[in-house]
Amino acid sequence: MGNGAKNSSKLKTFNSKLSPLPFMATILRDWSYQYQWVYDSFTRLAALSVGGERRFRQLALEGLPIAPETTVLDLCCGSGQTTQFLVERSQHVTGLDASPLSLKRARQNVPQATYVEAFAEAMPFPDAHFDVVHTSVALHEMEAQQLQQILREVHRVLRSDGYFALVDFHKPTNPVFVPGLTLFLLLFETETAWALINADLAAQLEATGFELMKQTLHAGGSLQAIQAQKRP
């Protein structure tokens, strides 16, 4: 966790400057969807702030009981960037994404998983279908109501006591990281990412029926990893 208390007054100044910024994702956002190497290169660069991509991809998974028979959903799996680490631990990994192009790449990159094209807010799975749902750097793309609906869907498809693990942006607790995150969001993201860093995701999870197990901050607080358990 970051040293928030010490820097809180400085941070307030930074944040009050940050929050009114209009969103202005650039051509880099389009390129990162069009060309996987652009997305992967910038992700790898950003992941250096937490010790590299392997560590970044497993931040949300640390300590979770994932065995070969565990059923795992990689929600908004993209081109399989974290799916590749999930299939090392489970033989029952499903990747879900709304983008046919990303799924085509995921099937090539990580053929050990099963893939489903669908929207996260209306998943084609029965209730209590998965032991673990994971999602990495995707929730910041959702509108507020869409995010609420997705959290409800995650809760529905998880078995009782199942785990939801996620990693996404967070408001920095260390002012040194504010310029880096600001630049990243301006280049690649839209207003939904700014909304997420100002939201209390942990509280939203609890309001949806999850019990917060762990929330850790990384990269000066600009990333959060959350593990929550479905309350029976």
Ligand SMILES: C[S@@+](CC[C@H](N)C(=O)[O-])C[C@H]1O[C@@H](n2cnc3c(N)ncnc32)[C@H](O)[C@@H]1O
């Ligand atoms: C920034 S990428 C993250 C990809 C991958 N999880 C990773 O860690 O790099 C966000 C992904 O979410 C997908 N996505 C966005 N909105 C979605 C929705 N409503 N339902 C399903 N997938 C969605 C996009 O197609 C994209 O592949």
